[in-house]
Amino acid sequence: MQTLQVDLGERSYPIHIGERLIDRAELFSDRIRGRQVAVVTNETVAPLYLDRLTQTLSDYSVTPVILPDGEEHKNWQTLQLIFDALLGARHDRNTTVIALGGGVIGDMAGYAASSYQRGVDFIQVPTTLLSQVDSSVGGKTGINHPLGKNMIGAFYQPRAVIIDTATLKTLPPRELSAGLAEVIKYGLICDEPFLGWLEANVDRLRALDPVVLTEAIHRSCAAKAKVVNADERESGVRAILNLGHTFGHAIETHMGYGVWLHGEAVSAGTVMALEMSCQLGWITRMERDRAIKLLQRAALPVVPPAQMKPQDFLEHMAVDKKVLDGRLRLVLLRRMGEAVVTGDFPRDVLETTLSASYGAMTEHLGA
Amino acid sequence: MQTLQVDLGERSYPIHIGERLIDRAELFSDRIRGRQVAVVTNETVAPLYLDRLTQTLSDYSVTPVILPDGEEHKNWQTLQLIFDALLGARHDRNTTVIALGGGVIGDMAGYAASSYQRGVDFIQVPTTLLSQVDSSVGGKTGINHPLGKNMIGAFYQPRAVIIDTATLKTLPPRELSAGLAEVIKYGLICDEPFLGWLEANVDRLRALDPVVLTEAIHRSCAAKAKVVNADERESGVRAILNLGHTFGHAIETHMGYGVWLHGEAVSAGTVMALEMSCQLGWITRMERDRAIKLLQRAALPVVPPAQMKPQDFLEHMAVDKKVLDGRLRLVLLRRMGEAVVTGDFPRDVLETTLSASYGAMTEHLGA
CATH class of the missing domain: 3.40.50.1970 (Rossmann fold)
Structure with missing residues (x-):
């Protein structure tokens, strides 16, 4: 223990x-x-x-x-x-x-x-x-x-x-994968070496190897506890834990609660945040694709539901808790292993990201 | 202001x-x-x-x-x-x-x-x-x-x-009286001189004299703020604010919410707590009657509803928040102007109080 x-x-x-x-x-x-x-x-x-x-x-x-x-x-x-x-x-x-x-x-x-x-x-x-x-x-x-x-x-x-x-x-395998979306998230937002560890161990995690499972849970809880300790009431840095969640909540709300698992929506939402970070020039396409590959190896969806149009996202995101005084704030990657919460991006980059996700990003399915 | x-x-x-x-x-x-x-x-x-x-x-x-x-x-x-x-x-x-x-x-x-x-x-x-x-x-x-x-x-x-x-x-006069029940409560639990002030000013309060009203509200809020400051989460001394409330909640629940005003139920409940304090020998009958008189001058009920039997009180009080691990704790007066929270009383004193309230205490109506 x-x-x-x-x-x-x-x-x-x-x-x-x-x-x-x-x-x-x-x-x-x-x-x-x-x-x-x-x-x-x-x-x-x-x-x-x-x-x-x-x-x-x-x-x-x-x-x-x-x-x-x-x-x-x-x-x-x-x-x-x-x-x-x-x-x-x-x-x-x-x-x-x-x-x-x-x-x-x-x-x-x-x-x-x-x-x-x-x-x-x-x-x-x-x-x-x-x-x-x-x-x-x-x-x-x-x-x-x-x-x-x-x-x-x-x-x-x-x-x-x-x-x-x-x-x-x-636990059903689909729910295990949903949990892995959050585990991978900790690597992306604050622990780049953990990403390497996960790439080496994702198959053992899916096979429920007790040693790697305990390590992954411990490391994830420690990462979250560290962030929460610094900011218990989510006034600032804690919001980085919501990587992929603003897009993900839009997916869950649009599809109706329970159709997509939370972790599945977060996975697709994380890819959208990666895409946007990439559009902003903060991470490379190669880094984006590395993360998408890891999510795919965890058997997670990496594109939003085909029927969700950019406008659907914008409507759902307008009531998200990350909206302060009408300004949309998103969690993005400044670099691999370092997330930031920011409302400081051109509106058209968000729209480009949503358009890219709607349709064009299906290319990743076969990647 | x-x-x-x-x-x-x-x-x-x-x-x-x-x-x-x-x-x-x-x-x-x-x-x-x-x-x-x-x-x-x-x-x-x-x-x-x-x-x-x-x-x-x-x-x-x-x-x-x-x-x-x-x-x-x-x-x-x-x-x-x-x-x-x-x-x-x-x-x-x-x-x-x-x-x-x-x-x-x-x-x-x-x-x-x-x-x-x-x-x-x-x-x-x-x-x-x-x-x-x-x-x-x-x-x-x-x-x-x-x-x-x-x-x-x-x-x-x-x-x-x-x-x-x-x-x-x-504000309807009946609701003004209900508020006075709580004002008088502060005198009873922690501010004996305030009782004297209230006896001198209760008529002016009922006539909405702005000067005495401001003074009474300020003094009540200060008394409550002092108690709350000492114990924000109601683990101890704060519970003295509930003088009359355990009996009062039983009345409100039994009669159905809204039939008796909260302050009216607290008034009758306060008299029951005074009666019990009197039975325990902590206050005199004269002190009890002095408080009853003040409540009556504020046009408040000083006996519970006639149809409530002692057993009704016991049943309702068993789910009250003041019950800790199955033991009933009540707010009683150790002396005038000093309340205590205690579960340390013989059960028969509670029953005698309830019996006295049921029927016999109607004598106070004409007092």
Whole structure:
């Protein structure tokens, strides 16, 4: 087991990474204050891990909350089911909400924990690669609104993140790839040597080699924790974590939540950000193509959906959270391994990028 | 105009109190960062003050959000209307949400501000005495759940509180009295000399004498700010602000939200806490009756609804936030002007209090 401490003053918490951590009672009891616990999970994960986790928590009064599975359920109606369960079982302010599942479960359980009686304790047990390297670190919680993704939520830190790498054995390959999109992102934005490591190890990652998996998760969490430490409330540098997300959110919104996986949309969005960085002359075509190749080896899409026109992107991006006072800001690569957040680009470069992505970029499919 | 600074480090904010402050543009512009503003109000307050406030904010792009009036609308469905309006008008993260109305509007607008894009700026313009002395100070925001009051919410501080005492001229007398319940509470819990001042001035307060009104609001806000400063997240001493609230919430829940005004329920609940303090020998019957008399002079109810049986109270109180690990904690008076939070009382004293309140205490009605 490896442990990473996220340093946020009195709200600091540990991230434990290793095999079969779901069975380690002491990792939980160290971070639980009361006698009540609610385990929030979904219909897919519950049959796989709920009994084992309940066993681990046998010293506590456990309320299971089993939600429907999928991004399309990341809304208020589903969130209410958590509140109903907590109030129905009379959970008090000393309760702990444990998220057992992927990013959707983590986001909803975390937001529920932040709002239940104005805030109760929260532990993350992420069971997808995406949530292990992304959603479980950084304190972002929330739900979607029909007019935009993650528009309702809170910054709320967990008391602990417990990552059991063995849970990835039950993850569909498509979701493993989606998680790799975020892993590759860390290399692109702040760790160029990690890109080389990933090129050498991407096949072993896809084969779930436990040693490289632990290394990749640890390195990703450390990269994210470093960025988050520097900027907890996303006023500045933290926004570089959103490489590919502004384009990606447009794809997810346009296609309808859940049609494209988040990581898939981020992958195509990352390629669009690379293309734009290339148009601006900040990275070379060769560097752009190197990153596209790595994403392709991770079995990820590298072009947006064929039906999305440039105008569709512009409309969706106008309500993105990165828009400040009407000015669009994007995460781009100043060079490989160094991202910047900037609104300082000619409008026509954005339009050229969108046009290039619409149609012409399909050439990369065969590259 | 008097100004009180609530000292919470980087989240400190001013409380301005005075006549016609709604018209003072500089009080707002000093605390607004962006160009967008949403004014959240209700159908009762909008015709009275929305145009004036919009006039004051003429330098900004103003989105009015007019909600239905009443505690029964303090729920997720109504909260969604705020999010719909913000997203519909494409408000970004630099927007400011302004609450124009009573406690329900303040609680909902504040919770919406805390959750919109994970947190945007928030200014309170409370227009009822209750919200001026209570809801607008302390950072509590939230909505009700069918199983309990204020069960969903956040601790979220405003950027400013702007109290226009002239707005009380349009307040129904019953709601003015409800506000006085909280004013009297401050005397009971932490400021015994204030009780004497109130006994001398309660009639002038009810007649809306602007000088005594300003003094009472200022003294109440200062008392609350002092308690909140000491304990922002309600882990300890802050709970004394809930004198009468545990019994009061039971009354509100039992009667259905909105049937009894919050301040009316708190008044009857306060008398129950006084009765229990008296049973424990902490205050004398004369002191109890002195406080009851003051509440009666403020035209407040001093007994719970006749149909509420002791068992009804016990059931509702079991899900109250003051319950920690199954143990009921109550705010009681150790002596006049000094409240304590304690779970350290014989169960039968609680039951005797509830029985006394049910029936026998009607004698006070004629006192």
